[in-house]
Amino acid sequence: MSATFNEISAKLSSKNPLVIMAKNINISNYYYIENDFDNLNSYSLYICKLSNFPKDFSPDKIINLLIIVDVDNECDLFKLKNCNILMLEQNKISLYRLLEDLQAVINVKANIIASSNNIISAISKNGSIDTLIDIIYEYLKNPIIMTNAANYLCACNTGDSKINDSIWENYIINNYPDPNYLDKIYYDIKFLQSISKENNPHIIDYLDIMDHRILLCPIKINNLDMAYLYILESNKPFNRDDIKLVNTLKKLLAPAIINDPRFSYCNNCQLDSIFYYLLSSYNVKPYFLEKTCEILNLDLHSNFFLININFIDKDTTSSDLKNLYDLIKSLFYNQLVFIYEKQICVLYITQDKKYPNNSKIESEHFLDLCKRYKLVVGISDIFFNLHNTKLAYEQTLKAIDFSNDSDSKKPIFYYSDFMLTNLVYSFLTNKNTNNIVDLNFIEFLNSASEEYVQTLKAFINNNGNIKKAADELHIHYNTLKYRLNKINALYGMDLDNLNYIIRLKLSYIALDFISNT
Incomplete structure (x- = not known):
């Protein structure tokens, strides 16, 4: 003491x-x-x-x-x-x-020592963030919220008494703050950081929309904001001891969030927050989205597609993420770039109802960037409402996941190229193999020569286009027609029927999945 x-x-x-x-x-x-x-x-x-x-x-x-x-x-x-x-x-x-x-x-030092020791003990026992927040509440006796840098709620403790503050009550229910509150918070975060190099706690008030003051404390790692502690002055008034206690405890919380994927560097803007909310929530509240779009002057409806940029190396640091974010933002300067967990996403807005010219997405500069940083990129289908951002994000993940079985040496993969793969995967996960794999096709694979197997595969991959398949196999057009007629005669495959060709394509994909698993 x-x-x-x-x-x-x-x-x-x-x-x-x-x-x-x-x-x-x-x-x-x-x-x-x-x-x-x-x-x-x-x-x-x-x-x-x-x-x-x-x-x-x-x-x-x-x-x-x-x-x-x-x-x-x-x-x-x-x-x-x-x-x-x-x-x-x-x-x-x-x-x-x-x-x-x-x-x-003098005794406040005793409180700091006691709470610090309790937190250190909890961390040594792999205590959760919730456990650490509970310990802090015991000393501060005011409601606490801990968020990531996108202000998405990760842990809280409000005690037994009612908060009596609608902004915070809704924050805890929805995990996402009121857009007007969020607008004020980011203004204060930027203002406080502009006048002070220290990330000390600050008391702020929004008494025009809230009933109580807030004690705001950024938690930094390598000088990057990774999380925020918010304490609500609802049970007892703040004092100097509270600020000292929080200032000490924030340093102990930093190591606990390093390996938690929810706490990742973001650019500390409302854009990061709204997209973190869209990608994390299964039940997006229309009010939150529409009001935030209004504040950000962001169109709710347009022609969007999502680009998801992932590090192949999963041990990437926050500094690496920030450096790459700055480069991606300069490359896609007229698009919306944000960070979700350890991924950099680009909400690409286009006037076309199909992919625009891919020269920018697959430019030599971007491909070089992917090679240098060891990146893999998934791109969603076009979508027209921001409510569907999470579905688009899941498409990018599937494109990246399915790319593991691709022969392509490029790091960029489009979900549209894997739509049939995803359909087959859905069948297989429901154990509907017999409904998708053609039995004549299995017989063909078991008994036909390798030459004929490669012939049929090229024909199917080119969607029944004989000229393209012949060029790919480097054989004459008539030679390919002869082989196809022979396959049809021996195995009863109607290769003039487009629906049957699609079924064979699905069968190929399904059997690839089965052999790989």
Whole structure:
């Protein structure tokens, strides 16, 4: 337990003390003394009356004194060397209250030590973020919300009493804040960071939309905002001790969130927040989306598709993510770029109802970037309503997942190229193999020559286009027709029927899945 001489002076500032300081040192205890001025130490604060203070007092080390002026000052205390002195007039203080104040200012350190030890113990036992927030609540006694950098709620503790603040009540229910509140929060975060390099807690108020003030504390890793602690002043007023406690605890929380995928670097803007909400929520509230789009001047309806950029190396750092984000944003400067977990997404807005010219997406610069950073990219189908962003995101993940079985050496994969693959996968996961695999096709694979197998595969992959298949196989058009007629005669395959060709294509995909698993 300790507090600096400066901290004690500040705590007693309302009593207008006269302060003389030789050195700002830590003080771990205090004593009231009357006449025993021998054997004093430098880590305690000694309280005495001026009437009892020895005129010949001359210590050879730093001594901390709180002198209550009860008589006319006959001692020239300014001549004392090696002394930190606080002087208070007796008629302005109560000795009992003074001792209470000193206990409070020194005891806050005890609270910090106790809560820190409890958090360290919880972390050592792999305690969850919820457990850590519960420990902090026990010391602060006010409702706490912990969010990621996109302000999406990850943990909270509101105690047993009702919050009585509709903004926070809805925040906890929906995991996403009111758009007007979010707009104010991001303004304050940017403003506070612009005037201070320290990520210290700050008290802010939005009393036009809320009933209580908020204590905001960013949690940084490698100087990047990764999370935020918000404390609501609903149960008891904030004091300096709360700020000190939160300022200490934030440093202990940082290691606990490093490996949690919910806490990832984002650019600290509402764009990141709304898309994190869209991708994380299974039940998007229309009000949140529409109001945020209104604030951001973002179209709810347009021709969109989603580009999802993933690191192949899953151990990517937040600094790597930030560097890549800056590069992607400069490349897609007229599109909406945001971060979700450890992925960089681009909401591409186009005037066409089909993919635009792919020169920008598959430009030499972007392909080089993918190679340099070891990236794999999934691209969704076109969609027309932001409510469908999550479905588009899932398409990008499937494109990336199915790309593992692709022969393509390019890092960019379109979901549209894997639609049939996804259909087959859905059949197989429901164990409907017999409904999708043609039995004649199985017989063909088991008995036909490798030459004929490759012939049929090229024909199917080119969707029944004989000329393209012949060019791919480097054989004459008539040679391919002869082989196809032979396959039809031996195995009863109607290769002039487009529906049958599609079924064979599905069979090929299904058997590839089965052989790979």
